[in-house]
Amino acid sequence: MEVKKRTTAKMATEMIEGMMDAVVITDLEGRITQFNQVLTESFGWGKEVMGKLPTIFVAERDIPKVMDGIKECIEKGFIRNLECTWLTKDKKEAPVLLNVKLLREAKGNPTGMIAVARGITELKRTEEERARAATLATIVDAMIDPVFVFDLEGRCVFANRAYSQMFGMEPKDIVGKSIMEIPGIEKQKPEEVEKFMPLIREAIERSSAGPMELVLVAMDGREIPLSIAGGVIRDAQGNPTHVVAVLRDITELKRAEEERVRAAADRARAEEMEKRIQKMRFIYEGSRKMALSLELDEIYNRALELACTAMEADGGSVMAFDEKTGELVVKVASGSQKEIAIGKRLKLGERFAGHAAQMKRALSMHDVEDEPWFKSLKKFEGIKSGMSIPLLVKDKLVGVLNLKRTQRDEKFVKSDLGLVSILADYVASIIERKRAEEKLEARVKELEEFHEVAVGRELKMKQMGAELERLRAKGEK
Numbered sequence: 001m002e003v004k005k006r007t008t009a010k011m012a013t014e015m016i017e018g019m020m021d022a023v024v025i026t027d028l029e030g031r032i033t034q035f036n037q038v039l040t041e042s043f044g045w046g047k048e049v050m051g052k053l054p055t056i057f058v059a060e061r062d063i064p065k066v067m068d069g070i071k072e073c074i075e076k077g078f079i080r081n082l083e084c085t086w087l088t089k090d091k092k093e094a095p096v097l098l099n100v101k102l103l104r105e106a107k108g109n110p111t112g113m114i115a116v117a118r119g120i121t122e123l124k125r126t127e128e129e130r131a132r133a134a135t136l137a138t139i140v141d142a143m144i145d146p147v148f149v150f151d152l153e154g155r156c157v158f159a160n161r162a163y164s165q166m167f168g169m170e171p172k173d174i175v176g177k178s179i180m181e182i183p184g185i186e187k188q189k190p191e192e193v194e195k196f197m198p199l200i201r202e203a204i205e206r207s208s209a210g211p212m213e214l215v216l217v218a219m220d221g222r223e224i225p226l227s228i229a230g231g232v233i234r235d236a237q238g239n240p241t242h243v244v245a246v247l248r249d250i251t252e253l254k255r256a257e258e259e260r261v262r263a264a265a266d267r268a269r270a271e272e273m274e275k276r277i278q279k280m281r282f283i284y285e286g287s288r289k290m291a292l293s294l295e296l297d298e299i300y301n302r303a304l305e306l307a308c309t310a311m312e313a314d315g316g317s318v319m320a321f322d323e324k325t326g327e328l329v330v331k332v333a334s335g336s337q338k339e340i341a342i343g344k345r346l347k348l349g350e351r352f353a354g355h356a357a358q359m360k361r362a363l364s365m366h367d368v369e370d371e372p373w374f375k376s377l378k379k380f381e382g383i384k385s386g387m388s389i390p391l392l393v394k395d396k397l398v399g400v401l402n403l404k405r406t407q408r409d410e411k412f413v414k415s416d417l418g419l420v421s422i423l424a425d426y427v428a429s430i431i432e433r434k435r436a437e438e439k440l441e442a443r444v445k446e447l448e449e450f451h452e453v454a455v456g457r458e459l460k461m462k463q464m465g466a467e468l469e470r471l472r473a474k475g476e477k
Contacts, residue, residue: 015233019116031053044090077101078102101114146159146166154200157176168218195212225254296435353388360392382406396432
């Protein structure tokens with residue numbers, strides 16, 4: 001029994017070390033007792049974290065959210081896909097998806113927690129990263145991908161919850177059975193099963209294999225396209241003892257590939273799709289940098305510059321909503337009319353931007369002469385295409401982002417509105433957060449000034465009292 005426990009523990013340790021995601025294990029007091037090499041490679045942390053609380057990794061603003069997640073984990077036994085910001089050892093921020101599971105001993109008593117952090121910095125991982133990710137294995141339920149482990153005789157020793165959910169069977173239906181005895185094997189296509197055996201041999205010979213694609217059939221008859229990769233677990237002497245298979249549902253990827261194939265038949269459509277992807281990537285990367293801006297004016301400028309560049313606009317403006325007056329105020333502008341635009345005020349419902357703000361809906365226009373909002377306004381002539389996108393935070397109006405084309409004949413289309421709306425939502429949240437911070441700072445300063453005045457008055461009263469006492473004493477003499 002003791003040998004089996006040590007073997008199981010060793011298997012778990014090797015699998016955790018083989019994972020692409022960072023893994024941290026704590027005791028019941030929340031102190032770190034174990035971590036894998038990925039934590040060091042990705043975030044720079046090392047042995048100095050041992051015995052510390054995991055909040056050492058978390059950005060200060062996200063600590064309350066993470067603590068709430070830990071409470072939920074204690075109550076439910078797990079939390080999945082908690083998005084938060086981790087800190088590297090040199091204090092750089094990195095967004096992650098956090099999966100945490102409560103660890104229990106054989107009698108069911110909790111012994112600690114295991115947290116798996118998956119970095120989500122890059123919008124799209126390269127094919128090489130997907131291949132590496134597919135070769136990793138884990139026996140913890142926090143894994144997103146289905147995983148099963150079998151010995152060299154082909155008998156399954158473990159299957160995680162994701163595997164059970166994908167194929168519609170419980171782990172007890174799989175564990176202890178050979179591959180050919182697993183329920184539903186009769187539903188599989190022989191040619192697909194044949195693909196699996198060379199993968200096992202390659203994994204044993206080379207320590208990893210794949211990824212390769214095959215189609216498996218679930219218990220309910222659904223055909224699931226999968227990417228599968230294999231890895232091998234070795235004992236202390238380097239001899240293989242188990243093979244780990246990691247599956248990834250590539251249904252959505254297949255759909256995307258089919259869509260790209262169909263789009264390739266129409267060259268213009270294919271080029272437009274690629275251009276849109278590039279714009280999305282540009283907006284995503286630019287938004288990340290904008291979040292680091294310290295001042296509202298800098299945020300306004302970066303937002304406008306990012307939007308104009310991504311959408312190839314000739315100019316535009318960012319308007320902030322003044323809650324006191326109920327007006328939109330131009331904070332930054334670019335293009336030929338920027339000097340006269342900055343500082344201008346606009347009522348809700350007035351002209352195109354005011355109309356978009358009042359409706360709280362993104363709008364586009366073409367040929368400004370035909371738009372009723374610009375009648376008799378000569379300074380706006382020459383706008384061939386434009387758009388106004390409200391900056392909203394939970395239906396609360398923060399401002400409006402305006403873009404225009406005066407030189408290019410190409411008009412803004414519906415998909416352009418969608419792309420800029422994504423940026424607008426992100427900009428609105430940053431502006432709202434920055435405004436809240438400035439209000440808080442102003443209130444703190446106000447309280448500090450009040451405190452200084454109060455202290456000064458108290459000091460003067462004491463000085464006056466002392467002077468009165470001195471005069472009284474002098475008069476008595």
